[in-house]
Amino acid sequence: MMSPEIKARVLAVVGAEPSPTRTAVNLRNTLLNMLAGVGGMVAFVVFALFMSDSHLLRLGGQVSPQQHLERSIWLVATTAGGALGVAATAVWLALWRGRSMLGRSRSSLLYGSVLIPISLFAWKVICSRAFGYPMIAWPQRPGLKCLALSLLIATGPLLAFLAVRRRALVRPALNGASMGIAAGACAWVAVDLWCPVASVPHLLLGHVLPLCILAAVGAVLGDAFLSVRSHH
Amino acid sequence: MERYANGNDAAFSALYDAIAPRLLSFLSKATRDAAATEDLVQQTFLQMHRARGSFIRGAPVMPWALAIAKRLMIDGTRRRRLELGVFRHASADDERRGYEPSATTATADEVLDGRRLEERVQQQFDALPETQRSAYGLVKLEGLSLKAAAQVLGISVTAVKLRTHRAYVALRGVLREAVEP
Numbered sequence: 053m054m055s056p057e058i059k060a061r062v063l064a065v066v067g068a069e070p071s072p073t074r075t076a077v078n079l080r081n082t083l084l085n086m087l088a089g090v091g092g093m094v095a096f097v098v099f100a101l102f103m104s105d106s107h108l109l110r111l112g113g114q115v116s117p118q119q120h121l122e123r124s125i126w127l128v129a130t131t132a133g134g135a136l137g138v139a140a141t142a143v144w145l146a147l148w149r150g151r152s153m154l155g156r157s158r159s160s161l162l163y164g165s166v167l168i169p170i171s172l173f174a175w176k177v178i179c180s181r182a183f184g185y186p187m188i189a190w191p192q193r194p195g196l197k198c199l200a201l202s203l204l205i206a207t208g209p210l211l212a213f214l215a216v217r218r219r220a221l222v223r224p225a226l227n228g229a230s231m232g233i234a235a236g237a238c239a240w241v242a243v244d245l246w247c248p249v250a251s252v253p254h255l256l257l258g259h260v261l262p263l264c265i266l267a268a269v270g271a272v273l274g275d276a277f278l279s280v281r282s283h284h
Numbered sequence: 285m286e287r288y289a290n291g292n293d294a295a296f297s298a299l300y301d302a303i304a305p306r307l308l309s310f311l312s313k314a315t316r317d318a319a320a321t322e323d324l325v326q327q328t329f330l331q332m333h334r335a336r337g338s339f340i341r342g343a344p345v346m347p348w349a350l351a352i353a354k355r356l357m358i359d360g361t362r363r364r365r366l367e368l369g370v371f372r373h374a375s376a377d378d379e380r381r382g383y384e385p386s387a388t389t390a391t392a393d394e395v396l397d398g399r400r401l402e403e404r405v406q407q408q409f410d411a412l413p414e415t416q417r418s419a420y421g422l423v424k425l426e427g428l429s430l431k432a433a434a435q436v437l438g439i440s441v442t443a444v445k446l447r448t449h450r451a452y453v454a455l456r457g458v459l460r461e462a463v464e465p
Contacts, residue, residue, distance in 0.1 A: 058325060071334050073290060154436070218335070222436075279355065280331060
């Protein structure tokens with residue numbers, strides 16, 4: 053039973069609260085994405101300046117007093133280029149909703165969240181092997197700096213992705229996790245330019261673990277901020 | 285919704301008229317509480333109003349509205365920690381019309397049998413798990429497609445089929461017992 057009173061009340065409530073139009077939202081999202089990109093780059097530059105003797109691109113380094121390793125520029129371009137492609141896919145998976153307001157299916161988000169880190173890790177290992185780059189452990193580089201750098205760079209994009217999406221009616225936690233993975237994948241590209249170490253334990257601690265942490269943080273934030281709440 | 289998303293505020297009234305009846309029907313069946321239904325309708329439209337700028341061109345509106353309503357209802361239920369009978373029939377009178385034999389042809393016994401059967405079906409429906417009632421309600425009562433219902437509930441199409449079928453089998457069992465005692 054439709055009542056004119058309900059309609060009048062709804063119209064009054066809606067009329068009393070301004071809401072952004074599509075044009076305003078598109079502009080806001082563009083600014084947020086630009087801010088996220090700039091924020092990530094600033095974080096990378098600041099980290100490099102203070103923690104890495106102003107090196108944004110590190111081709112190699114001293115493994116031990118007797119051993120020096122250096123990557124070819126082609127190896128860096130291949131790994132970073134492939135990672136960039138995976139990161140673009142991750143962002144597309146996390147933010148693009150197709151033609152439905154309800155977003156992606158659970159399986160798409162779940163498979164994406166699992167396959168993105170695996171793809172990045174596999175690509176790094178495959179490229180290192182293909183180019184004959186030694187995947188040996190560096191005693192001075194267990195992976196903690198890479199872990200910190202990844203989290204630092206990914207924080208801005210993750211917050212921006214959450215702000216761009218604003219609402220996820222279904223599976224808010226999984227959507228948040230997907231955004232965390234996407235932000236982490238973007239950070240992976242920058243870290244890949246900076247880090248010459250290719251040993252598997254280092255990659256797992258410094259490169260893959262941040263993706264897992266960001267997915268967990270994204271899930272918590274997604275559940276808290278993306279889900280629809282009554283009486284807000 | 286397209287016009288409203290683009291900033292035409294006057295389009296909201298038409299949007300309300302287009303989706304409010306189904307929304308009210310859905311929510312009244314779900315809550316069986318007129319005040320709660322009105323509150324949820326108001327909140328649903330408010331959420332749609334807030335999100336109009338992010339509305340995707342060409343996206344179906346009804347599954348979106350129903351999904352908002354369902355999430356608000358779940359959240360409200362969690363907040364109040366009350367047991368809400370989801371998808372119970374809002375108006376017993378409306379449903380009775382469907383089952384009640386015609387007054388001109390039915391005997392008193394038939395009317396009584398019809399009401400008893402309706403009560404048993406209602407009891408069986410209420411005894412179903414919430415997941416089955418939700419799926420059955422969206423597909424059979426609201427007429428949503430399996431894909432749309434799956435999106436609203438946040439589950440796969442296969443799961444919707446399975447839940448709807450289980451609810452259907454349970455309700456059919458009651459009817460079969462009534463016909464073949």
